[in-house]
Amino acid sequence: xxxxxxxSIKGDHRAATSFRLPLKFSAELFVKKFLVGSxxxxxxxxxxxxxxxxxxxxxxxxxxxxDFSVPFVNKTLANGLEVIVLQDSSVPLxxxxxxxxxxxxxESPEFHGLSHLYxxxxxxxxxxxxxxACESSPNRFSLPPICSKATDLRSKIGDLAYLSNVGKVDSxxxxxxxxxxxxxxxxxxxDYLATAIRHVNDSVRYPVFxxxxxxxxxxVVIGEIDRHEANPFGxxxxxxxxxxxxxxxxxxxxxxxxxxxxxxxxxxxxxxQSRYYVPNNAALVVTGDAKPEEVFKLAEQILGxxxxxxxxxxxxxxxxxxxxxSKSEAVIIERPAxxxxxxxxxxxxxxxxxxxxxxxxxxxAATYAADVFxxxxxxxxxxxxxxxVDSGLASSVNFGYYxxxxxGPINLILVTSPEKSKQALKAVYAEINAFTQAxxxxxEELESAKTILENNDLFEREKSSEYAHxxxxxxxxxxxEYFRGYHAKLRAVTRADINKYLxxxxxxxxxxxxxxxxxxxxxxxxxxxxxxxxxxQ
Numbered sequence: 001x002x003x004x005x006x007x008s009i010k011g012d013h014r015a016a017t018s019f020r021l022p023l024k025f026s027a028e029l030f031v032k033k034f035l036v037g038s039x040x041x042x043x044x045x046x047x048x049x050x051x052x053x054x055x056x057x058x059x060x061x062x063x064x065x066x067d068f069s070v071p072f073v074n075k076t077l078a079n080g081l082e083v084i085v086l087q088d089s090s091v092p093l094x095x096x097x098x099x100x101x102x103x104x105x106x107e108s109p110e111f112h113g114l115s116h117l118y119x120x121x122x123x124x125x126x127x128x129x130x131x132x133a134c135e136s137s138p139n140r141f142s143l144p145p146i147c148s149k150a151t152d153l154r155s156k157i158g159d160l161a162y163l164s165n166v167g168k169v170d171s172x173x174x175x176x177x178x179x180x181x182x183x184x185x186x187x188x189x190x191d192y193l194a195t196a197i198r199h200v201n202d203s204v205r206y207p208v209f210x211x212x213x214x215x216x217x218x219x220v221v222i223g224e225i226d227r228h229e230a231n232p233f234g235x236x237x238x239x240x241x242x243x244x245x246x247x248x249x250x251x252x253x254x255x256x257x258x259x260x261x262x263x264x265x266x267x268x269x270x271x272x273q274s275r276y277y278v279p280n281n282a283a284l285v286v287t288g289d290a291k292p293e294e295v296f297k298l299a300e301q302i303l304g305x306x307x308x309x310x311x312x313x314x315x316x317x318x319x320x321x322x323x324x325x326s327k328s329e330a331v332i333i334e335r336p337a338x339x340x341x342x343x344x345x346x347x348x349x350x351x352x353x354x355x356x357x358x359x360x361x362x363x364x365a366a367t368y369a370a371d372v373f374x375x376x377x378x379x380x381x382x383x384x385x386x387x388x389v390d391s392g393l394a395s396s397v398n399f400g401y402y403x404x405x406x407x408g409p410i411n412l413i414l415v416t417s418p419e420k421s422k423q424a425l426k427a428v429y430a431e432i433n434a435f436t437q438a439x440x441x442x443x444e445e446l447e448s449a450k451t452i453l454e455n456n457d458l459f460e461r462e463k464s465s466e467y468a469h470x471x472x473x474x475x476x477x478x479x480x481e482y483f484r485g486y487h488a489k490l491r492a493v494t495r496a497d498i499n500k501y502l503x504x505x506x507x508x509x510x511x512x513x514x515x516x517x518x519x520x521x522x523x524x525x526x527x528x529x530x531x532x533x534x535x536x537q
Contacts, residue, residue, distance in 0.1 A: 069484070081280070085292040090289075091289065094196070096185065102115045102181070102272065105252075115272065118272050119184070180404055193286070247323050275316075278307075328513070331513070332532075353413075373498045397412070397428070432506065
C-alpha cells in the first residue's frame with residue numbers, strides 16, 4: 001500500500017495557481033514531474049514516524065478498539081460509472097476527480113508511456129469550448145473545419161452557459177499517471193460543483209485531439225523523460241523495473257521512452273479513449289463540502305448519458321501475467337561522483353532489493369499483512385532500524401510493499417558508505433532471515449503499527465482535497481470495497497499472517513539486487529553479485 005510515490009508521474013497541468021497535492025501512500029509525495037529524486041528514493045518506503053518508547057517484552061493482548069471506517073458513500077450508475085462521495089463540510093471547498101483504470105499496466109510496447117501523454121491531452125480545449133468559440137465568431141462564413149465537427153455534437157454537448165464559470169474550477173487542477181490509475185482533479189468552492197462535473201464530462205467525452213497541441217505535448221513529455229533519466233536514481237528505478245518485471249517491463253513503467261512517445265499518433269490517443277475512457281472503467285470521486293444526494297443527482301444528469309462500453313476493457317484486453325523470477329540477480333550501476341556526493345563530502349552506496357509481492361484478487365490477506373509489517377520495521381526503534389542505522393552500518397534503511405492488482409513490488413532500500421557496504425548487506429540479509437523469529441517484534445509493536453495506520457488515515461482525511469486521490473487509487477487498484485474494509489482487516493492481522501506473507505514472498509525467495517555507486521566507490525566497496533543477493537541464500 002505505502003510506496004506509490006516512486007512509481008508516479010505527475011503532469012504539470014496547472015492553469016494559474018501553483019499548488020502541491022501530496023497523496024496518502026507513505027506520506028506520498030507528488031512533486032511536479034517525475035518522482036525519482038534522491039529524497040524520494042530515501043523516503044519512499046518509510047511511513048510517517050511517530051516517536052515510541054523503548055522496546056518492551058511481549059505485551060498483553062491489546063485493548064479492543066472501536067471500529068474504524070472511512071465514511072464514504074458510493075453508487076454505480078446504470079452506465080457503470082461509480083460515484084464515490086466523502087462529505088466534509090469543515091470548509092466550503094470541493095474536489096472533483098475523475099479516476100480511470102488506465103496507466104502502464106495497460107501498455108504493450110507500442111503504447112509505452114502513452115497513458116501519461118493522454119493525461120496531458122485531457123486538459124486541452126474540448127469540443128464544448130470549440131463550439132462556444134465557433135458560435136461566437138463574428139465571421140460565421142469562414143469557420144475552420146473543426147466547427148463543423150463541433151456543431152454536429154451540439155445536441156449532445158447541450159447548454160454552454162457553464163463555460164463562463166470554467167475559470168472558477170480551472171485554476172486548481174492537475175492529473176497524475178501511475179501503473180494502475182490515471183486521475184484528473186479540480187478543486188473549487190462548493191458553488192461550482194456542477195461546473196466542475198460538467199467540465200470533467202466534456203473533457204472526457206468530447207476531446208479535440210488537436211495535432212499541433214499533440215506535438216507540443218509530446219515535446220513536454222519527452223522533456224520530463226530526459227529529466228528523469230538525467231537523475232542517477234532514474235537509472236536505479238528503471239533498472240529495477242526492467243529486471244523485476246523482465247518479460248513485460250512497459251507494464252510497470254508509466255514514463256515511456258523518447259521513441260515510444262515521439263512516434264505516438266493521435267490514432268493511438270483515440271484507441272486509448274475508446275478502450276479505457278468509458279463509464280464502466282471510470283469513477284467520479286467528490287470530496288469536501290458536497291452532499292452525496294446532490295452529487296449522485298448531478299452525476300446522473302451530466303454523466304448518465306455517457307455511453308457504456310459493450311465489453312469490459314479488461315476482459316477484451318486482459319492484464320499480462322508477470323512470470324516469477326527464475327533466479328536472484330544483481331546489477332551494479334555506476335554514476336559520476338558529483339551526482340553521488342553527500343553534504344558531508346562522503347559518498348553513498350544505494351542498494352535496492354526487490355521481490356514480487358502479492359496481487360489484489362489473488363492473495364488479499366498477504367496485502368494487509370504486508371502493510372502492517374512494513375510499518376513495524378520502519379519505526380525508529382524497530383530491530384531493523386537499530387541494527388542497521390543505530391549501529392552505524394547504514395544512514396537509512398526502509399522496507400515496503402506497494403499495493404497493486406497486477407503484482408505489487410516489495411522493496412528494501414539501503415543507503416550506506418562504500419567501506420561499510422559489504423558488512424551492511426550481510427547485516428540486511430541476517431535481518432531478513434530473522435523477520436519471522438518470535439522475538440523480532442513485540443505484540444505491542446504489532447498493535448502500534450495498526451494504530452499508526454489508522455492515525456495516518458485520520459490525519460490525511462483532514463485535507464479532503466488530497467483524500468480524493470486516496471479514494472481514487474483504491475477504487476482503481478483494489479476496488480472500493482477493499483478499502484471499505486481495509487482497516488478492519490488490518491486490525492485482524494496476526495503474527496502468523498505476517499510470517500506467512502514473509503515466507504511466501506520474501507525469505508529465501510528470488511530477488512533483484514541493484515547497487516548505485518560511483519566508480520571510486522565501486523572500487524572501495526568491492527561488492528560482488530553474491531554480496532548483493534545475499535551469498536548462497
